[in-house]
Amino acid sequence: MQALLVSEGQPVSGETLVDEMWGESAPDNQVNALQAHISRLRRRLTSMEPERATSRLTAHPSGYRLTVHEDELDASRFLRKVRRAEDLVPSHSAEAAGLLRSALSMWRGPVFGPLPGGSLCRLTSALYEEHRLRASELMFDAELSTGRHASILAELRDAHINNPLRERFCEQLMIALYRSGRQADALDTYRRMWQRLSEEIGVLPSPSLRSVEHAILSHDPSLALTTAPTLCPSG
Known part of the structure; x- marks a missing residue:
């Protein structure tokens, strides 16, 4: 059912459906097993929409199709x-x-x-x-x-913690901290991100992330505006 849903109305081949449903544990008679599963699914869909004239699940030369608007x-x-x-x-x-x-x-x-x-x-x-x-x-x-930097600090911190290698969340958290009068915390966030990138995937912070750090160190006026700045890399 999942594979049919994600295909958004396009036919899905029987081979793909077998792989999605059973993977390496596919039964010996895959064709019969799949047809039996399709029949059960059709009955289930019919019971959910008894007023529907035709089944949402139809067979096609290239596989099976689930009609979903x-x-x-x-x-x-x-x-x-x-x-x-x-x-x-x-x-x-x-x-x-x-x-x-x-x-x-x-x-x-x-x-x-x-x-x-x-x-x-x-x-x-x-x-x-x-x-x-x-x-x-x-x-x-x-x-x-x-200008809601203070209101979203907790959400931003959670997003950064849950996605530790996603630099945009780090940039946004640094900006929110800086605008909230917490420059030291903003710079500490950058340093920890730099260390994580170096140790875990062996790369340096992106030019965009470095530019936010530079803007904070230099008290760039753009950081005080009620916009989320797009800063150009320095140098």
């Missing part, structure tokens, strides 16, 4: 909200922040919970997780643009 998928609704918010930033930051918070509130945990499925579902899960993190970054940018 875009508005019926939380994932599609989430992405639409994020795209609308992107269009609003930075001219309507407060509205964008509210829209992004609404989108992020739709999340209840990992995409497929404790059952990640096969490679197709795992790839899709990773893609949506990246969308979620990007939406969080946009939301923090919007909040910073409205």
Whole structure:
């Protein structure tokens, strides 16, 4: 079912469905096992929508297709909200922040919970997780643009701790700390990030992250504005 849902109305081959459902533990008679599973799934869908004239799950020459309208998928609704918010930033930051918070509130945990499925579902899960993190970054940018740095400090700290190698969260936390009168904490956050990047993946902080540190050290006036600055690398 997961593989059919993430395919968003496109047919999925029988081989893919077998791999998603059973992986290396596939039964000997894969064709019969898959057909039996499809029949059970059709009956389940029919019991959920007895008024529906035709089954959502249909067979195609290239596999099986689950008919789902875009508005019926939380994932599609989430992405639409994020795209609308992107269009609003930075001219309507407060509205964008509210829209992004609404989108992020739709999340209840990992995409497929404790059952990640096969490679197709795992790839899709990773893609949506990246969308979620990007939406969080946009939301923090919007909040910073409205001058709510103090209000989001706890959320930013959690985002940074839970995604320790994601530099944008570190940048945003540094900016929020600096604007809250905590320059030493902002610089300490940078130093710890620099150490983590060096020890865990053997790289230096990005030019963007270094530019935020430089701006804090030099008390760059742009940091005091009610915008989330995009600073150019120094040198």
